[in-house]
Amino acid sequence: MSVRPLLEVRGLSVRFQGLLALDSVDMTVPPGQIRGLIGPNGAGKTTLFNCLTGFYRPTGGSILLDGVRIDGMPMHHVAALGVARTFQNIRLFANMTVIENVLVGAHRTIPVGGPDQLRPRRRHEQRLAEVAAQLRGLPGGVVSSLVEIAGALVRPPAWIRAEREAVERARRLLEAVGLRGRENELARNLPYGDQRRLELARALASRPRLLLLDEPTAGMNPGETLAMMDLIRRLREEYGLTIILIEHQMRVVMGICEEVTVLDYGRKIAEGPPEAVQRDPAVIEAYLGTKFARQLRGGHGTP
Amino acid sequence: MPDLRLWLKVPPRRDVARRLLPAAAVVLFALVPAVPFFTDPWLRVFFLVGLYVVLGLGLNIVVGFAGLLDLGYVAFFAAGAYLMGILTSPQSPVDLRLEFWVILPLALLLGALVGLLLGLPVLPLRGDYLAIVTLGFGEIIRILLVNLRDITGGSQGLAAIEKPPVPGWQRIDEPWQWYYVILVTAVAVAFLSARLRDARIGRAWEAIREDEDVAAAMGIDTVKYKLLAFATGAAVGSVGGVLFASYIGFINPTSFTLQVSINVLAVVIIGGMGNTWGVVFGAFILIGVPELLQFRETSDVLERLGWLRTALDAPFAALDALAPFGVWRVPEPETWGRLVADKRFIIYGALLVAVMVARPGGLFPSRRRKLEFEAPPPSEVAEPSALAAGGSQ
Ligand SMILES: Nc1ncnc2c1ncn2[C@@H]1O[C@H](COP(=O)(O)OP(=O)(O)O)[C@@H](O)[C@H]1O
Ligand SMILES: [Mg+2]
Numbered sequence: 001m002s003v004r005p006l007l008e009v010r011g012l013s014v015r016f017q018g019l020l021a022l023d024s025v026d027m028t029v030p031p032g033q034i035r036g037l038i039g040p041n042g043a044g045k046t047t048l049f050n051c052l053t054g055f056y057r058p059t060g061g062s063i064l065l066d067g068v069r070i071d072g073m074p075m076h077h078v079a080a081l082g083v084a085r086t087f088q089n090i091r092l093f094a095n096m097t098v099i100e101n102v103l104v105g106a107h108r109t110i111p112v113g114g115p116d117q118l119r120p121r122r123r124h125e126q127r128l129a130e131v132a133a134q135l136r137g138l139p140g141g142v143v144s145s146l147v148e149i150a151g152a153l154v155r156p157p158a159w160i161r162a163e164r165e166a167v168e169r170a171r172r173l174l175e176a177v178g179l180r181g182r183e184n185e186l187a188r189n190l191p192y193g194d195q196r197r198l199e200l201a202r203a204l205a206s207r208p209r210l211l212l213l214d215e216p217t218a219g220m221n222p223g224e225t226l227a228m229m230d231l232i233r234r235l236r237e238e239y240g241l242t243i244i245l246i247e248h249q250m251r252v253v254m255g256i257c258e259e260v261t262v263l264d265y266g267r268k269i270a271e272g273p274p275e276a277v278q279r280d281p282a283v284i285e286a287y288l289g290t291k292f293a294r295q296l297r298g299g300h301g302t303p
Numbered sequence: 304m305p306d307l308r309l310w311l312k313v314p315p316r317r318d319v320a321r322r323l324l325p326a327a328a329v330v331l332f333a334l335v336p337a338v339p340f341f342t343d344p345w346l347r348v349f350f351l352v353g354l355y356v357v358l359g360l361g362l363n364i365v366v367g368f369a370g371l372l373d374l375g376y377v378a379f380f381a382a383g384a385y386l387m388g389i390l391t392s393p394q395s396p397v398d399l400r401l402e403f404w405v406i407l408p409l410a411l412l413l414g415a416l417v418g419l420l421l422g423l424p425v426l427p428l429r430g431d432y433l434a435i436v437t438l439g440f441g442e443i444i445r446i447l448l449v450n451l452r453d454i455t456g457g458s459q460g461l462a463a464i465e466k467p468p469v470p471g472w473q474r475i476d477e478p479w480q481w482y483y484v485i486l487v488t489a490v491a492v493a494f495l496s497a498r499l500r501d502a503r504i505g506r507a508w509e510a511i512r513e514d515e516d517v518a519a520a521m522g523i524d525t526v527k528y529k530l531l532a533f534a535t536g537a538a539v540g541s542v543g544g545v546l547f548a549s550y551i552g553f554i555n556p557t558s559f560t561l562q563v564s565i566n567v568l569a570v571v572i573i574g575g576m577g578n579t580w581g582v583v584f585g586a587f588i589l590i591g592v593p594e595l596l597q598f599r600e601t602s603d604v605l606e607r608l609g610w611l612r613t614a615l616d617a618p619f620a621a622l623d624a625l626a627p628f629g630v631w632r633v634p635e636p637e638t639w640g641r642l643v644a645d646k647r648f649i650i651y652g653a654l655l656v657a658v659m660v661a662r663p664g665g666l667f668p669s670r671r672r673k674l675e676f677e678a679p680p681p682s683e684v685a686e687p688s689a690l691a692a693g694g695s696q
Contacts, residue, residue, distance in 0.1 A: 053520050079522030093513035096506070103503075104510040108522040110503050145531055152502030153495055163502070206522055 004067065006031040006242045007052075007210060012061035012071075014047055014266075021047045023266040024061065031209075034236060034243045036257035036274065040286060043263040045246045046088055049212050052244075053085050054078035065210065080108055084208035086199040088215045088246070094188035098179060098198055101187050102170035105205030110166045112151050112159055173201045176238075177231060193224045200231070204239065211235075213245045217252055225249065229256050250278070262286070332486055336479035346478035348594040350550065353485030354543055355586035359570040360492045360579065361539025366568065367576035368500060369532035370512025372434040374564050375421065375441030379537035381448060381559040382417045383410040383544025385461075388554050389454055392461035396453060403467035407545055414541025415534040422533035426526055429515075441564050448556045460555025464548050481550050488546060492539055493579045499535065508532055566590065569651055573658055588654075593647045596640035608636040 007029040014022040022044045029035050037045050050056040052063060054075040063071040070078050084105070093101050103110075151159040174180055177197040182190065187198060196216055203211060216232065217225045233256055236243055247253050253260060253274055260277045262270040264286040270277050277283055335341055335349065358380060365373045387406055389395040401409075425436050448455045455461065466474040467484070475484060499505050507528045510518035519525045548554050570589055574581025595601060616633040623630040634642065643650065 055516065055520065074524075075516075075519035076522050076524045079520060085520060087517070091514055091517045093510050093517070095513060096509055100506055100509070104506050104518065104523070105521050107503060107507060107510075112503050141527055145527065148502075148504055149499070149531070149535070152499050152504050155498065159502075166503075202521070 003030055005029060006066055007244075008064040009048075009052075010062050010064075012048070012051060012063065013059050014044070014051060014056055015059045021266050022051070022058070022263075025263070025266070025268050027261055027268070027271075029210075029242060029244065031242050032236070032240065033258050034232070034245060034256050036253045036260035037244055037246045037263065038248070038253060038260060038277075039263035039269075042265075044266040045263055046214055047266075048263070049085060049214055049244075049246070052078075052210075052212060053083055079206060082207070082209035083212065084203035084206045084210070085212035086196070086203050086214055086216060088218065090192075090195045090199055092187040092190075092195055092198060092202070094186070096187060097184050098174065098187055098190065099167065099170050099183040101198055101202050102173055102205045103166055105202035106166050106170060107206070109169075109205070109207055111162050112148050170201075170205060173204055174198075176204075176235070177201045178227075193220055196220070196228070197231075200235075204235065207239075209240075209242060211241050211243045213243060215246050215248060217247065217249060225252060232256060254278070329486075329490055333483075336482055343478045344598065345595075346482045348591055350478065350481050350485050351594065352586045352591040353482070353489050354547055354550075355567065355570050355590045356489045356583050357485070357492050357543045357546070358540055358567045359574070359582040359586055360489070360496050361536045361543065362567050363536075363571050363576065363582060364496055364499070364508075364539070365532050365536035366571055368505060368512065369508040369529060371529060371532060372430065373421075373437045373533070373536070374434045374561075374568065375437035375439070375444070376536070376540055376567050377559050377561065377563040378421065378441045378444040379414050379417055379540030380544040380547070380563060381444055382413055382537075383541030383546075384548035384554050384559070385448065385455060385544070386410050386413055386541070387545045387548040388456075388461035388464050391465035391549075392456075393463055394456050394459075394461050403465060403545070403549055407542065410541045410545040411538045414538040414544075417541070418534035418537025419530055421537070422530045426529055438561065438564070441561060445556050445559050448559065456555070458556060460553060462553045464552050464554065466549055466552070484550075485546065488542070489583075492542075496539075497579065504528065504531065569655060573654065589651060593644040596644045598640070601640040602637040605639050606637040608639075612636045 005028045007027070009025060009027040012022050012025045012027075013020065025044075025048065027035075027048075037048065039045055047056065051058045051071065054070065054073050054077070057072045061071070062069055065078075065081055065083065068081060070081060070083070073081075093104060096104070171180075171183065174183060177200050179194060179197055179201065182194065187195065190198060196218075200213070200216065213232070217228050220228060229252055232243065232245070235241060245253075245257060247257075257274055259272060260270075260274045261268060262277055262280070262283050264282075269282045269286060270280045272280075336346060341349075358376070361379075362373065362376045365371050365376075386409060387403070389397050390399055390401050390406055390409075391403075421437065421440050425433055425440075428436055449458050451457075466476050468474050475481060500509075507518065507523045508531075510521065510523060511525055511528055511532075515525055547558075551558075566589065570582060570585040572585075573589060574583070574585030612633055612635065619630055619632050623632060
């Protein structure tokens with residue numbers, strides 16, 4: 001392979017007491033790909049996402065994002081390196097408005113707090129940032145905090161400009177996901193489909209390189225599902241994203257994924273183009289007796 | 304230039320009323336000392352109310368914005384008060400001859416430091432555990448005050464604490480002068496905390512309150528922002544302490560009990576977390592009213608309710624006449640005010656429970672500030688490809 005993979009997962013294992021939720025999973029995702037991640041309920045898909053975002057510390061293996069090891073890193077550092085996600089069970093900031101949700105997603109991109117929004121892209125930059133952080137230690141945090149608080153209280157022109165740009169960007173993102181005009185509504189008051197779209201906008205606001213979507217079409221009707229697929233494809237093009245998509249509807253997987261990884265009981269049982277995976281006996285076996293099996297057999301099964 | 308309005312937060316015309324209201328209220332408050340009816344005892348009560356507004360707004364940063372239940376807020380109040388006491392009381396061994404106006408910023412700093420001190424060990428704790436540990440922290444500080452006798456005067460406390468000097472004038476001492484000091488402080492704290500709330504830091508706090516894990520996944524350094532919430536809230540509490548010590552002139556550990564923490568928390572919760580007017584209202588109801596009930600003026604008014612007392616007392620009087628033992632009788636109306644004031648903690652408790660059941664958001668739940676994000680009319684945002692514009696970062 002000529003291009004360096006954006007994501008490299010090697011021998012990743014996660015054990016919860018007795019349960020091996022992930023068992024030596026390997027996965028390599030090239031930049032720009034839309035990768036499907038499928039498997040029966042409880043296969044470990046969400047657990048894999050939780051490792052990729054730093055929420056779980058894996059018990060074994062490693063995760064490299066563009067060559068930088070991110071497993072075990074604090075969540076906000078992983079986010080700073082360009083990993084963003086949505087949640088299977090929608091987790092918006094329910095009592096904040098729609099645009100505030102997006103602005104929280106944009107937290108790191110709003111330059112008001114000094115050195116903490118360094119966004120290292122390459123390995124040596126990452127090292128540099130770490131060293132700088134160590135050298136500065138607490139004082140660095142204190143300085144950036146004071147800068148942030150003073151800025152918020154005094155509101156100098158630079159602060160106003162930063163805030164203005166952030167809101168403008170947030171509004172464009174909301175427009176991109178089809179939530180224009182809903183800026184001031186409380187997130188909790190949005191209908192279900194809009195909440196999913198808002199989660200997407202919030203994730204995009206952090207300017208991610210790797211976007212993890214956990215069942216983005218769950219609970220959507222066929223029309224909404226089609227619109228969401230369309231949106232995901234468009235966003236990939238416009239923002240140059242790499243996307244990993246957990247999905248249960250075969251039609252979606254076939255429609256937009258270039259490659260699919262299949263998990264079952266924490267192990268990777270198949271990987272490849274969707275058509276090949278669909279015919280894989282191990283996959284059919286794993287799904288035996290589930291609704292999904294019919295979809296597999298039927299090719300473009302009904303949702 | 305419609306967008307400029309948006310940025311400078313110039314309110315749309317129909318919102319002017321909402322902006323003018325606070326300004327009008329502040330003007331009204333400023334006129335209070337000029338009204339002859341409000342004698343010194345009234346102004347002293349208002350000072351206390353104002354002090355609790357300041358403390359409530361400070362605690363609101365921790366509890367209302369960041370969602371961290373802090374039951375040890377009195378510790379920061381005590382830190383400021385004792386800083387003022389130790390630095391200016393003749394009874395303390397420290398004699399730096401610092402004046403109030405120098406101590407005020409020092410107290411801000413000290414409060415923030417004590418806030419960090421509390422914040423560091425309790426960071427991993429959530430919810431109930433956090434409440435218990437902060438409660439313990441408040442008690443530790445109080446016990447320290449009792450035991451560090453050489454510096455704090457122990458349970459005797461410190462007396463003759465300095466009043467703030469005004470250059471070219473006298474020291475602030477009269478109740479009306481203190482009234483203005485607390486009014487200015489409360490307005491400043493309200494203004495500044497609203498600015499924090501409407502900035503990136505405020506959104507980070509609220510995100511942490513809503514869902515800490517997701518906030519972290521969005522790139523927010525939750526440890527840092529929780530510490531900042533503690534430090535900022537504590538700094539405000541400490542400033543309140545300086546004002547209190549200087550106003551009262553005498554402090555000892557009995558002024559810094561758990562009851563203070565609970566009062567401040569009750570002020571915040573009753574009024575509605577996150578809402579400035581809620582805090583003002585809560586402070587007035589919980590702190591002001593019990594004091595006012597004990598006024599002679601109140602007794603004078605109540606005295607005229609003799610008929611009501613007779614009516615209420617009728618069944619008890621009848622029972623008293625019949626029963627061989629003494630029966631409780633409804634007391635004289637002029638004592639009712641004091642009676643209610645004495646039982647205020649029962650009433651607070653009932654009020655708190657009632658509010659939490661009926662209106663979990665408080666009496667005045669914080670309204671989302673919408674209008675600063677008021678969308679411009681559609682024609683102004685029409686872009687050929689909004690997406691492309693968003694992508695060209
Ligand atoms: N925090 C946790 N503690 C214990 N078990 C967990 C935890 N998270 C996930 N699991 C278990 O790990 C397995 C994989 O879960 P998950 O990754 O959510 O599956 P899915 O593929 O449906 O997303 C399940 O058996 C689940 O019960
Ligand atoms: Mg899942």
